[in-house]
Amino acid sequence: MASITPTHNTVEMTPNAASKTLVLAVTGASGSIFAAEMLRALEEDQRVARVHLVVSPSALRVFAEEFRIVGRNALVEKLLGRQSEKILLLAHEDIGAPIASGSYPVDAMVVLPCSMGTLAGIAHGLAGNLIERAADVCLKERRRLVLCVRETPLNLIQIRNMAAVTEAGASVFPVIPTFYNHPQSVEDIARNFVHRVLQHISLPQPSAYTWGSTEDSSS
Ligand SMILES: Cc1cc2nc3c(=O)[nH]c(=O)nc-3n(C[C@H](O)[C@H](O)[C@H](O)COP(=O)(O)O)c2cc1C
8 A cells, every 4th residue: 555645734834834915004194103013013923924015105204203214215124123024115106016916915905094195095996006006906806904094083075985995895993092901101002003903904913902801911
């Protein structure tokens, strides 16, 4: 009887193998710290193999205001505090980038923070820059798209745009902090929000705060 050579299922053998490809888009709404915390979490997450980062020109303007980071040069290093092998910064106007095509596999896209301008562009299918186009692709391919909108108060146009993207399959995930987890710093607030977003796209974080658990591991 012929011997059977054991075959190994790579996924089973290495359950933590990096396999996820994500898009992180940063637009010109206030809250640069949320984007920076998201980048840090994705950089550290062993399940994430590749992050396509797209930063709008207006987001750069907000970075300059909130972080005193100027320009696109070495942006990932400046935000992360170190170099990254997995985070790839793409040009906002490069509608020929891989994530602009549905043939390129992407597990989920997060826009954090998401300006009302980009929300409107996505809601109306404009696809006029790489962020709008990649989001459009996620919707047509029925992939996870999370729009972390930030504005207050809201006008009726913005509310209708949120309804439109929700009907098209996106999640509207407003940048709203929590306090029941007793955050000790602005970073804590941003981190907890990021953990909630990652849980929403099936990347639960081991250090995330869970309401009802006896241990508070968020600090
Ligand atoms: C410091 C600063 C803060 C801003 N905050 C917001 C905001 O919280 N929400 C929003 O929708 N727009 C905000 N804006 C306006 C957007 O940046 C502007 O509408 C821009 O055109 C959005 O472009 P984008 O969606 O391509 O990034 C802000 C602008 C600046 C300079």
